[in-house]
Amino acid sequence: MSTISDVARAAGVSVATVSRALRGVSTVNAATRARVLRAADDLDYVASPTAASLASGRTRVIGIVTPFLTRWFFATAVSAIEKTLREYGYHVLLIDLEADSHLERRALTSQMLSKRVDGLITLNVPLRPGELALIEKLTLPVVAIGNPVPGHPLIHIDDAGAARQAVDHLAGLGHTKIGYVGAVPANAEHRLVPWGRLTGFRDAMREHGLVLNSEWVITCDWTAQGAAKQSTALFLRDDAPTAIVAASDEIAIGVMAIAAQSDYRVPQDLSIVGVDNYVLSDVLKLTTVRQDVIAQGRAAADTLLHILLSPTEEPGPDLPADMVDNVLTVPTELITRRTTSPARGAFVEAPPLLTTPADR
Amino acid sequence: MSTISDVARAAGVSVATVSRALRGVSTVNAATRARVLRAADDLDYVASPTAASLASGRTRVIGIVTPFLTRWFFATAVSAIEKTLREYGYHVLLIDLEADSHLERRALTSQMLSKRVDGLITLNVPLRPGELALIEKLTLPVVAIGNPVPGHPLIHIDDAGAARQAVDHLAGLGHTKIGYVGAVPANAEHRLVPWGRLTGFRDAMREHGLVLNSEWVITCDWTAQGAAKQSTALFLRDDAPTAIVAASDEIAIGVMAIAAQSDYRVPQDLSIVGVDNYVLSDVLKLTTVRQDVIAQGRAAADTLLHILLSPTEEPGPDLPADMVDNVLTVPTELITRRTTSPARGAFVEAPPLLTTPADR
DNA sequence: CTGTTAGCGCCTTCAG
DNA sequence: CTGAAGGCGCTAACAG
Numbered sequence: 001m002s003t004i005s006d007v008a009r010a011a012g013v014s015v016a017t018v019s020r021a022l023r024g025v026s027t028v029n030a031a032t033r034a035r036v037l038r039a040a041d042d043l044d045y046v047a048s049p050t051a052a053s054l055a056s057g058r059t060r061v062i063g064i065v066t067p068f069l070t071r072w073f074f075a076t077a078v079s080a081i082e083k084t085l086r087e088y089g090y091h092v093l094l095i096d097l098e099a100d101s102h103l104e105r106r107a108l109t110s111q112m113l114s115k116r117v118d119g120l121i122t123l124n125v126p127l128r129p130g131e132l133a134l135i136e137k138l139t140l141p142v143v144a145i146g147n148p149v150p151g152h153p154l155i156h157i158d159d160a161g162a163a164r165q166a167v168d169h170l171a172g173l174g175h176t177k178i179g180y181v182g183a184v185p186a187n188a189e190h191r192l193v194p195w196g197r198l199t200g201f202r203d204a205m206r207e208h209g210l211v212l213n214s215e216w217v218i219t220c221d222w223t224a225q226g227a228a229k230q231s232t233a234l235f236l237r238d239d240a241p242t243a244i245v246a247a248s249d250e251i252a253i254g255v256m257a258i259a260a261q262s263d264y265r266v267p268q269d270l271s272i273v274g275v276d277n278y279v280l281s282d283v284l285k286l287t288t289v290r291q292d293v294i295a296q297g298r299a300a301a302d303t304l305l306h307i308l309l310s311p312t313e314e315p316g317p318d319l320p321a322d323m324v325d326n327v328l329t330v331p332t333e334l335i336t337r338r339t340t341s342p343a344r345g346a347f348v349e350a351p352p353l354l355t356t357p358a359d360r
Numbered sequence: 361m362s363t364i365s366d367v368a369r370a371a372g373v374s375v376a377t378v379s380r381a382l383r384g385v386s387t388v389n390a391a392t393r394a395r396v397l398r399a400a401d402d403l404d405y406v407a408s409p410t411a412a413s414l415a416s417g418r419t420r421v422i423g424i425v426t427p428f429l430t431r432w433f434f435a436t437a438v439s440a441i442e443k444t445l446r447e448y449g450y451h452v453l454l455i456d457l458e459a460d461s462h463l464e465r466r467a468l469t470s471q472m473l474s475k476r477v478d479g480l481i482t483l484n485v486p487l488r489p490g491e492l493a494l495i496e497k498l499t500l501p502v503v504a505i506g507n508p509v510p511g512h513p514l515i516h517i518d519d520a521g522a523a524r525q526a527v528d529h530l531a532g533l534g535h536t537k538i539g540y541v542g543a544v545p546a547n548a549e550h551r552l553v554p555w556g557r558l559t560g561f562r563d564a565m566r567e568h569g570l571v572l573n574s575e576w577v578i579t580c581d582w583t584a585q586g587a588a589k590q591s592t593a594l595f596l597r598d599d600a601p602t603a604i605v606a607a608s609d610e611i612a613i614g615v616m617a618i619a620a621q622s623d624y625r626v627p628q629d630l631s632i633v634g635v636d637n638y639v640l641s642d643v644l645k646l647t648t649v650r651q652d653v654i655a656q657g658r659a660a661a662d663t664l665l666h667i668l669l670s671p672t673e674e675p676g677p678d679l680p681a682d683m684v685d686n687v688l689t690v691p692t693e694l695i696t697r698r699t700t701s702p703a704r705g706a707f708v709e710a711p712p713l714l715t716t717p718a719d720r
Numbered sequence: 721c722t723g724t725t726a727g728c729g730c731c732t733t734c735a736g
Numbered sequence: 737c738t739g740a741a742g743g744c745g746c747t748a749a750c751a752g
Contacts, residue, residue, distance in 0.1 A: 051729030
């Protein structure tokens with residue numbers, strides 16, 4: 001474990017020069033720099049991050065705050081963020097707030113953050129007043145994905161718009177009896193995204209002149225199992241809907257499973273549209289409104305790095321080009337697969353293409 | 361941002377006493393300690409982790425090395441590890457080695473580890489010689505989950521045994537034509553677990569006196585999509601198997617999907633058993649050999665903490681009770697759901713219970 | 721049981 | 737463009 005002075009000695013320069021040369025800051029004579037790099041390489045020198053942090057006040061570590069890690073959206077986002085940050089020599093401290101129940105979570109504490117991270121990316125975590133005050137006090141740059149953090153950049157999709165795309169598709173197929181699975185319990189803490197999707201659903205139904213039967217709107221936690229359990233009763237009713245908008249693909253899969261077990265055929269008896277384009281959605285032939293989570297993760301990392309690096313000499317990424325007023329709305333797109341079909345007996349103006357594209 | 365000397369001043373003691381009192385080491389007079397804690401609390405004091413690390417040489421950060429994060433096993437394990445470590449004041453640095461292709465991965469470098477982590481937990485990552493030399497040089501304690509790291513503690517399941525349990529179940533149902541999906545390409549780097557499961561399958565088939573048709577052994581990457589794609593041909597054959605052992609539940613789901621699209625009914629025409637007990641397996645009624653990933657994550661964290669803390673005054677967790685010779689084999693268990701049924705016309709000695717337990 | 725003090729390894733003015 | 741030197745905030749002997 002060689003130190004900076006070993007390198008300085010080997011290169012015949014001072015430690016200050018080594019520090020400058022290795023970090024690529026200020027102007028160092030090209031020849032000197034080369035000698036330093038050579039010496040560092042020879043000695044397998046790696047600067048001590050803790051010493052560098054203590055002296056500089058920066059850690060090159062970003063905290064990722066997530067309410068869960070075991071769901072597709074979160075794991076995918078974390079993975080994308082990690083890869084982007086690493087390109088710039090930044091590291092990821094994982095802060096998983098999951099508690100015993102899905103309805104509560106652990107708090108973000110000063111121990112987790114203070115002097116430990118240079119910035120934060122939150123994944124669909126609505127920060128509490130105390131937590132907001134904390135990051136304020138620590139003057140930590142924050143970028144939010146999904147659920148906004150007031151006063152900080154936001155990367156998200158148009159949740160209401162996504163639900164609307166789903167309704168448009170079903171209405172276009174002639175469906176009029178459309179239900180919704182994925183309203184969340186009132187006490188759930190991360191409720192903005194579910195709320196947005198439900199609102200979009202309601203608005204779109206109204207715009208299409210469709211009746212919204214409140215008994216067809218099912219509340220459940222955000223899992224396939226919860227969705228399956230809560231929607232069982234729906235398929236025992238005489239007046240069951242002919243189509244379902246699911247708030248997420250995982251929910252949609254739960255609905256598909258329970259519908260099958262209730263002897264409903266999908267899509268002949270029931271059409272289903274999800275939101276996300278989950279890993280398994282392709283193979284399960286689920287029609288869905290796709291969101292690009294990797295793009296969101298990358299955009300969040302780029303934004304944070306831009307904030308962190310722009311006041312320094314180091315080159316950082318640009319802000320995402322389409323960001324306006326600190327908000328980037330990543331577009332969503334309907335992907336038609338086999339879980340939706342025209343409503344029975346409905347007059348459909350433009351019959352949709354129901355065949356599946358060749359396997360990719 | 362108060363420092364240790366602010367606290368010392370406020371409590372009327374020296375910085376050394378503050379340090380001792382706050383870390384709970386050595387013997388500090390109870391009254392003094394109380395005064396220190398009080399002062400620290402009043403000042404919202406949080407010790408600078410970088411300064412502490414620089415002085416002590418320990419970071420209280422553990423690196424988790426994973427080849428992916430977006431698959432169930434890995435995300436679940438990371439989450440469990442994080443929770444356990446946090447109970448002891450340790451933090452998680454996430455090292456996701458995923459590269460562009462699933463067949464390759466990025467290397468573990470000195471920059472990622474040196475002076476940055478106190479230890480490593482690897483998730484099914486076979487370390488390369490250079491990487492082994494690196495952790496050797498850094499004298500980093502390592503605990504492996506799944507794929508072993510020579511010379512370090514290992515937490516795993518009996519992969520061959522898991523496949524064997526699957527075969528036993530199918531053979532018990534009278535199946536004789538049993539296929540396998542989930543052999544891996546020879547160039548895949550993380551091949552020990554897949555290999556173990558395939559070996560167990562082969563051995564169990566032989567023990568049951570069953571013929572192993574090599575055309576019923578399908579190679580694919582470890583995803584539902586890959587499995588679906590590669591096993592399509594299987595269901596076009598005249599001599600298709602009547603049962604499939606899938607190397608993982610995600611693979612099993614891919615097979616279920618493609619079987620359904622080939623007009624095979626599950627389980628009437630085809631029985632399927634997976635391995636894992638993936639989140640969606642319950643809702644999809646997939647019979648599987650369950651492995652407890654959370655227990656594995658916790659055991660790995662406990663083991664590493666034990667190694668790290670036993671030479672200090674700090675209390676750490678015990679080693680997992682059933683660990684022998686540095687190896688803990690977590691048991692697996694068959695869960696019967698609806699994707700398996702007796703082979704048609706087969707004489708079944710003890711007819712299995714095919715009904716699903718009430719929803720839990 | 722408590723205080724003093726010398727580093728830990730690097731960054732960052734400030735001179736030159 | 738380069739060197740000297742003072743911290744960054746804490747821990748860990750070592751005395752007392």
